[in-house]
Amino acid sequence: MDKPSYVTEKGLADLKEKLTHLTEVKRPEVIEQMQNVKADGEWMDNTEFQLFEDELALIDGRIRELQLMLDNAQLIEPGNEANIVEIGETVVVRTEEGEIERYTIVGVAEADPSAGFISNESPLAQALLNHKIGEDVVVKAPAGELRFRIVAIT
Structure with missing residues (x-):
């Protein structure tokens, strides 16, 4: 198992929101742009198409990173021990x-x-x-x- 990814409730919500945005908005946008370039023909040697491929690879990498963080998320619950510094405080x-x-x-x-x-x-x-x-x-x-x-x- 990977090491825990400590997050607050807000941090967990932010990670989920970022993942949702990438999977439901950004990734489909880039795929649509790639399909538009393909439809215009000559896409194999097209610099614009290659840029979209690179962008898609970056998005997919970030999606994997966020999924790993969420899979290993451990919610921070501060205040368990009085007067001792803990994560979340x-x-x-x-x-x-x-x-x-x-x-x-x-x-x-x-x-x-x-x-x-x-x-x-x-x-x-x-x-x-x-x-x-x-x-x-x-x-x-x-x-x-x-x-x-x-x-x-x-």
Whole structure:
């Protein structure tokens, strides 16, 4: 079995929506465009047809990827253990410089670091997971070690 794909309820719904859009809208559109090019004749050496073939291959790859994520989806249920950082929770940390930062730990499929959603597989999330409020964690980064203190878990 493949490793679990951790998702929130919203993330699961988003994955299903993306899969539905690809299978019911995008893929049929590209196939129709390919058929139109074929109907015009000379499709074997047609660059436009080859571009549609490439696009279809990308769509099919993304469909397989989404199906695999959904097949291995494990719903995140935060808050099982009080005051311990778990997947699905938002963690407020203080940097060594005294800055306050907020991160929500989610599965890979929902990660968006620029919006504060970090993958459970990221070095920062790995350092934070299973630690308590008040504890210091160290993240090994290419630029050196970064230290954070956990100040809140929500």
